Amino acid sequence: MESRVFKPMLAVYVGLFLLFLYGPFIVLGILSFQQGPEGGPQFPITQWSIFWYRDIFGLTPPSRVAPLPIGVSLFRSLVLAGMTMITSTVLGVMAAQAFRKNFPGKTVSFYLIVLGMIVPGILVGLGSGLVATTTGIERHWWSTAFATHVVYTLPFAFLVMLAIFNRFDASVEEAAWSLGVSPITTFRKVTFPLIFPGVLSAMLFAFTLSYDEFSRTLLSSGREQTLPLAIYSTFSVEIHPNVFAFGVLTTLFSFSLLAVYAILMTLSVRRAKRVAIQEAVG
Known part of the structure; x- marks a missing residue:
């Protein structure tokens, strides 16, 4: 019942x-x-x-509605998201790999890494802007905003990889080491293929969070606008349907990223199963 x-x-x-x-x-x-x-x-x-x-796409005659400034700003957002994705994923994998061992200050280091996702974005952006102004560093999307995005996205990549390594069977690495394989080759040939689904998840987190970030970018990118800032500056004055159309296209782009992620994840799982079957047969 x-x-x-x-x-x-x-x-x-x-x-x-x-x-x-x-x-x-x-x-x-x-x-x-x-x-x-x-x-x-x-x-x-x-x-x-x-x-x-x-x-x-500029296929209509000029009208009173100003076109969306999505050309250069979209390029900036994609490049910034790509840079952030690569940096945060690499650092996240390295940090999670280090946390597999006990070392002095492990707890403090964990909270320092995770702090980037806890502190409000507007405060992080304000702090980055103030530090840049005080030290005489000129703010740009590829420098100060990039550093701010890495601080924000690194904890997500780190936590994803930490969960992957917590379920990782270290005996496969030990078996490779016992056969005389170097640690670097072991990571490249044994560890990385096994953790690759987690790496994909970390990359997806870092890219989407950076591509959509507004508050941290607002105060750390200087005069050069990324896509969220350009859209905000447009509809803060008057809202037109071109903003709605672009929102639909952006959402479809996000769904396409998820589709690519699902395809790569499926191929990775199939490859892992195929390797496991070959090892069992051998």
């Missing part, structure tokens, strides 16, 4: 949660198909059009 009541309630709860989670995206998608070039945020839509999607 309890199961008959609990399961429908759980299904309703999950449905409401998904609606709350993706409801804004649905509204965003509907509002993005308004008529142009003078159409504003209005509902219900009187005439459907893909004008604002064409406007994003």
